[in-house]
Every structure is written in structure tokens, then in C-alpha cells.
């Protein structure tokens with residue numbers, strides 16, 4: 714495991730546009746233009762990863778599958794794909810984009826047998842998103858309760874899940890800082906790498922997350938702070954280097 718925090722700039726897509734939501738709430742979108750332009754800008758700035766989310770697929774309001782495929786195909790960097798990947802067909806379509814890994818959310822809560830099967834088949838191409846309010850997991854685009862964080866984490870660990878993407882829903886898109894205690898608690902409960910998501914507002918937030926690398930935090934997803942120019946990706950990469 715590297716001791717440098719990986720950074721994953723985020724492109725969340727709704728109705729063909731790069732958007733940011735507040736606390737994941739459908740309808741709270743601020744639009745930031747073309748997803749491909751944002752993705753190429755992060756790549757030019759030195760990103761090694763892109764966190765790409767199909768919000769329509771997550772919310773069940775359609776999908777942006779063709780666009781997501783185009784973005785993934787046009788990039789040279791690694792892509793983590795999230796949103797609405799819940800069965801064999803959506804997983805096959807996601808993996809066929811050439812993404813490095815996918816992030817499962819709802820499926821881990823609603824169809825655990827299927828998730829155990831695809832973890833066994835695809836290994837570290839599968840990450841699971843643990844999206845929480847308190848210690849209650851959220852699925853279906855973060856709209857439905859889906860069980861206890863630590864019970865589900867223990868089950869997924871036993872099934873061999875390679876990695877978790879941990880989001881405090883109430884911080885996501887709010888620029889109020891990451892939930893460091895949640896990250897510490899999850900790292901204490903699992904030996905798998907954790908990617909922190911939601912709430913980053915400053916370089917100081919990234920440096921705070923970077924102090925958790927020895928505890929098991931591998932990376933940090935950054936969305937709104939980049940779009941709102943709180944810092945540049947170049948500055949962020951330099952800060953954690």
C-alpha cells in the first residue's frame with residue numbers, strides 16, 4: 714500500500730451534464746457543463762483517477778450510459794464508475810467501458826448474494842460504496858435505508874470485498890469537510906483500503922485525510938471544491954505528494 718493519498722476528482726452526470734448535488738438530494742443540482750470537458754481537464758491537471766457517477770442510473774431516472782462510456786474511452790487515466798450498477802447487465806455494461814473498477818451501492822444492500830458472486834468473479838474490479846447517515850447505510854440514490862454500516866461491512870469483508878468508498882451523505886456536496894471520525898471508525902473495522910468521499914472543501918481537508926493513510930485510507934474523492942475553485946487539482950496533487 715502506498716503512503717501517498719490518491720486523489721479522485723469526481724464527475725457526477727445528470728441529464729448529460731456534470732453536476733453537483735447537496736447531500737445527494739435529487740433536484741439540488743448545480744450544473745458545471747460538459748462531463749467530458751471536466752474529465753479531460755482533470756486528466757490534463759495530472760489526475761491518475763476519475764470518479765465517474767451516473768446519477769440518473771443511481772436515482773432510476775434513466776441513464777447516461779453512452780456518455781459514461783465515451784468519457785471512459787476518451788481518458789487514459791483510471792476510471793472508477795458508480796451509479797445504478799445492480800445486476801449482470803449493468804455490471805457488464807460498466808466493465809465493458811474499460812473502467813478500472815466499479816462501485817456498487819444499492820446492490821450490496823438489496824442483493825447480497827449477487828454481490829458476493831461478482832466479488833468472487835471480479836476481485837478488485839469491485840468496490841462497495843458505503844454511503845451513510847450516522848451508521849445507517851443508504852441505497853437507491855441515497856434515498857432508502859439499507860441496514861447497519863458495521864454489519865454490512867463485516868459481511869462484505871467475509872466475502873472478500875477488496876475496497877470501500879465511504880461517504881457521509883450529510884457532508885456530500887456541502888463543502889463542510891470530511892467526516893474524519895467515520896473514516897477512522899471504518900478503518901478500525903476493516904483491513905481493506907478505504908476511499909474517502911464527500912465534503913472536502915480545502916487543501917487542509919485533504920491533508921487531514923492524508924493523516925489517515927497509515928490507518929487504511931487510500932484515496933479521497935473531490936467534487937464540489939474543484940468545481941467551485943476552492944483549490945486547483947494541481948495544488949491538491951502537490952499538497953498530498
Ligand SMILES: O=C(O)c1ccccc1NCC(=O)[C@H](O)[C@H](O)COP(=O)(O)O
Pocket residue numbers: 723724725733734737738764766768771795796797818842854855880884885886887888910911912913934935936937938
Ligand atoms: O456515487 C453514487 O452512486 C451517488 C449516488 C447518489 C448521489 C450521489 C452519489 N455520488 C456522489 C459522489 O460520489 C460525489 O461525487 C462525491 O462524494 C464528491 O463529493 P463532494 O466532494 O462533497 O462534492
